[in-house]
Amino acid sequence: MLDEQAKTTILRKIPHALYICGVKDGEEVNGFTASWVMQASFKPPLVVNCVKQDSKSHAMIEASGVFSLSFLEDGQKEMAQKFFKPQRRVGNKFEDVEFYEGETGCPIISDSLGYVECRVVGSVPQGDHTVFVGEVIAAGVHRDGEILSLESTGWNYGG
Template sequence: MDAKAKKTALRGITYGLYLVGTKDEGGVNAFAGNWLTQTSFEPPMVTLAAKAGTRSQEQIAAGGVFSVNVLETGQKEMVTAFFRALEPEGNKLAGYEFYTGETGCPIFKDALSYFECKVVDKVEKGDHYIYVGEVIGAGVHREGDPLTMKETGFYYGG
């Protein structure tokens, strides 16, 4: 296989860029995630991939829940803050205010919208866990266009 062609082809997959909130008995966390897609209309379900062995992946496994915060175009600085491990400071992560909803996972006030999920299935493949989450709550903070990987200049894949 031509390694350059494979990398170029895989980078052609379009992605959004989201803040995924997690929690367990030790507290809350959030990470920048982009492997996310809706997988069912009824019941509403999404599929999310989380890198194996990370704090966030382990929190999803332990807590059985996660939240997805849809960011707005132009919020590159906000999502970039979640590319590293974080500790909450009161009701803030990386300086961004959050509250919790039905799942207890972070919901960011600066996000366009959010949804909360209960894990209903998981698969371990390669270096990621794939979680299927049933959407059990959702809300909209304001209207706007969602943030995409393309606008940030970041690449994932290949």
């Protein structure tokens, strides 16, 4: 029998940073606060990005096959707070956020440490999230700084 409490306590010790995953579908752009992200290969450069199946962004990644990750800086908790709200409830999250479109067409947050853009090369649709494997096809650095850690926000996503 799985010890539910132990599972939650120990899984929440996995360290995470916070990103805004930028997505698009045709002309439409959207984004969400992401934490279940890590590098998965050097050559080719791959990252994994685990995306909630009932989110708007999930449908948009499935449709377009691309996503971006903007790396938030320590102190940008408000930005993370804005993007964890679902688009179907709050509408266009980019309305008052400065961004530009990268070569994939995905939105990149101007006020961030930098970004990667990915093309989806695989996906594992198990459980309530899909593990998207993305090949990094573009990257940029906006400025130097420390990344916003999940721990520093006092929030939890996981367990």
